[in-house]
Amino acid sequence: MLPRVRSLALLMFFARMPPAATGVILTLHVAVTLDRGYGAAGLVGAAGTIGMGLGAPMMGRLVDERGLRAMLRVSVTATAVFWLTAPLMGYWTLLISSFAVGLLGVPMMSIGRQVITALVPDSQRRVALSVDSISVELSFMGGPALGVFVATKFSTNAALMFIGASLLVAGVLLYWANPPMVHEDEVVDGPKPRIVEWMRGRIVGVLVVCTGATVCLAGMEVSAIASLEHIGEQSWLGAVFFAMCAASIVGGLVYGGVKRAPSVLVLLALMAAFEIPVGLGDGNVLLLCLLLVPMNLMCAPLIAACGEQISRLAPPTARGLAMGLQGSAFTVGGAIGAPLAGVAVDRGGAPAGFAVVGVAGLVVAGVAWALARQRKPVATGVTMAP
Known part of the structure; x- marks a missing residue:
């Protein structure tokens, strides 16, 4: 791997x-510290998710037009203010602010994927993006x-402030590093293409795939939790999620080497x-992990493959917007997959949750x-079909 990479x-x-860590910390803070229950905590999480879905393309476009540092000045300030003052907020203030910090x-x-794309030549992007996914x-x-x-x-208040301080430090370091967002070999001169000139066909298809991926993953998580709760083995949840991440x-290692x-x-x-x-593993922790x-x-x-395709199909001068749209597609998929699996689980148990989301x-x-x-031409001639 290249030294700067x-x-x-x-x-x-x-x-x-x-x-x-933000999702679990906000959930604990609202449900336990503020004593508003998990339903209210879910609304705060949903507000933040909607904000992120809308804000990622907006921040990406800001990177395209003004550069990374201009975006970081806005985002890091908004993020630090929210998390460092969140312990002082009541529930409704927290709910509204959660949407705002998601938006800004x-x-x-998205930044990580775009930095990799800018620093690594096309021939090595698959390996680099695989490492990034890992x-x-x-x-x-x-x-x-x-x-x-x-x-x-300590407390959820301490955890909220810890997140704020960590994001502030990370943002300042990223501002100082100021990595390039477009590869040095890519042409960025001339008029920028309009979004209607490249947002079509194949790149839309990749974004749809991104949505489908998180539909499956979010539904999997909900169904797995339901399966463990059904047999009273919630304590094994960490082991199950470890198996998912390890797999x-x-x-990712195999994909990067093929x-x-x-x-x-x-x-x-x-x-x-x-x-x-x-769902055949419902009722058996070991079998569930294996399946x-x-x-x-x-x-x-x-x-990694979705990031690689988008980096090739989107024009370099609009890559921040394209990566932001990818983040939005992931967010939309999660917002669909979790409730879809939840409804299926309520009606047919965990096996139905896995099956319905898989079919979706x-x-x-x-x-x-x-x-x-x-087959209309876009930024490059890369195809998405096998």
């Missing part, structure tokens, strides 16, 4: 840990655990198909395939 990848790993917050996931998995393994430790050892990391990688459509179809039978492995082997490769993933893959059939 290595140091920035390490920075992004730590910068992504606080955002990974630092899109660490880094995301590690952040989501370590971030929530560290946040819960602070919240339980994803292995998949010469000819499967397409995003194939990866999504495999993930969705492997999710359908996971979750195949679908999660596709997770990091699918995220296959349907989304079909929609993306239809979009990929459109």
